[in-house]
Amino acid sequence: MSISSAPSADDSDAPSVAQPANTATNKAKKPRPKALPHHSEEIDVQAMPQVLGRLTRLAVRYPWHCTFAILAALGAAVFNLLMPLLLGHAVDQAGHLLVNAQLGADVVRKALLVTGSLIVLVCAVRGILTGLQGYLGETLAQKVGYDLRMAFYEKLQRLSFSYHDKIHTGDLIARGMLDLEGVRAFLEFGVLRVITLSLLLGVGSWRLLSIDVTLGLLALSFVPFVAWNAARTGLRLRVSWQRLQKMMSEMTLNMEENLQGVRVVRAFTSRLHEMAKFDKISDVALRLSNQRITERMGNMSAMVLAYYTSMALVLWVGGQRVASGALTVGSLTEFLTFITILQQPLRQIGMIVNASARATGSGARLFEVLDTDPEIKDASQAHELQLDQGLLRFDSVSFAYGHGPNDRTILHDVSFEVKKGEVLGIVGAPGSGKSTLAHLIPRFYEVSSGSITIDGQDLRSLKLASLRSAVSLVQQENFLFDTAVHNNVAYSEPQAGEERVIAAASVAQIHEHVEQLPRGYTTRVGERGVALSGGQRQRMTIARGLLDQPAILVLDDSTAAIDPATEQRVRAALQSSLKNTATIIIAHRLSSLKHANQIIVLDEGRIVERGTHAELAVAGGRYAELWNLQNRGAQNDADVSANTSVSGEIKNNSNVEFAS
């Protein structure tokens, strides 16, 4: 269910559950984005009506639920107001009966029993209504929270990579978890408590002032102070909470980094350094927490003092009135009971202010994501891809990641073609734009100028889902989900049968290894595939990319961690199984590209050489230079390891690569 931006059938931008994009992993390589300030230390009072109004409108989408919750809140407040009235009445009644002793013990007992029973009844109804109000308030907040969470998650699936490049992942997670909780808390406590408090205060004040103006004013004298103090403390606690939250985020980040880099930490015996880093943040968090406790306790003491002062004043002045006969004991009891009833919701003003301020910030951050339109989405006239020759064509493509004047152009005037059954090799120094080029094919980013077509159809005119199911991109960073091998390979099509999964795994030369795993294809691969070696992970992601027999397959340096002999077998299997696929292989190891129909050499985003391996190897250019270096390196390695068999996976090609 969507809140602000329902997904239309034609604007999906990222893999959806129903139709996952056929990419091995969608994590683009990018410079680490700066963390956006998650919790600003200012409370945006101006935005409050707009954000809280929008949140309330989300709740109103459940009209019956809202109506019953409000009715329960009103009912609970009314029955709460009856309590002082009844108690006062009971006291007066008892006094009256004591004075008129001739009425007899039975009559006295009966009259008191009736009033007592009424008090019990009112208490019971009040309890039921309060419980109902709590239940309805909480379930309503949960429903809205669910809607927002799903809308937020759905939007995350569709937002373009350019958006993800700009925003820190931790920040997005915090919005989806903490901010959502902030909004939910407001809907649960805020609105209904305001209703209850207004009614209690309005009707109660009128009643007390109508009995005795002076005594009424004395009884209510603690109200402004407590309300002001609660609101002020609520705001202060909000600000200190934001700071604490920031510290918590830093601690989480620190811990996450520490755990992810646990091997580096141990290898460099940096335990003490890491402890000191964590202690520094932890210490600030501790001091902030202590400050908050002091603030809360100070505020509570001041409010209790004000409340008892009011009570003492009412007792003193009221007592004199009772003594002079101007006021009954029952009315005095009514005053005192009302003060007692009012103090609790009044103290909650702090909570309401706090919840409203938190919901304003949290809601604004959530809506900011929900209102963001994905940069890349289906055009209004988008159509399904019609495949014929599977001819992929780059025509004078230039690309920059940003649109500003300072954004560097990464690809310049790149043109090439590759069609089904053919292999195009791409080589170039690190940072020359190879992966960037690969990311343009499934349209993760939009070209800045020029065009990319498949069988003459511009990518921008195609439905994204249809384009992405025709393109398989096996990325450099091989990401695996913490689930069974089968599920990882069949990620693009969860219903795929065992034969198809085995066929893909066999081409990727991982089938034999999977069979040796304790539970075969149902073995879990662990977090990010930790239970596998680098080369096994790579072959697993290749298998995932092959499952659908894609029209276009892009292997972005995805055999770098595989030993040359296994790579040779993968290549041979690919050649025979991908007769209807246009394959693009990005590689640093030039021997991987010997069989390519065409190789292009990229240098700072420009094609500087192109031809077959045989042509380029003797052309005397950069390719030839590198080929000679790699050959020499391989020869040296062979000499050193003569008579020594090198088996298993290797982490890095020992051959020489393009220097940056």
Ligand SMILES: Nc1ncnc2c1ncn2[C@@H]1O[C@H](COP(=O)(O)OP(=O)(O)OP(=O)(O)O)[C@@H](O)[C@H]1O
């Ligand atoms: N998301 C991004 N936002 C901004 N700049 C980026 C992003 N991704 C890559 N770049 C920049 O684009 C340039 C080309 O990067 P790219 O990853 O395409 O190079 P590459 O040739 O694939 O390198 P390698 O061989 O190391 O994988 C680099 O300067 C890089 O910093």
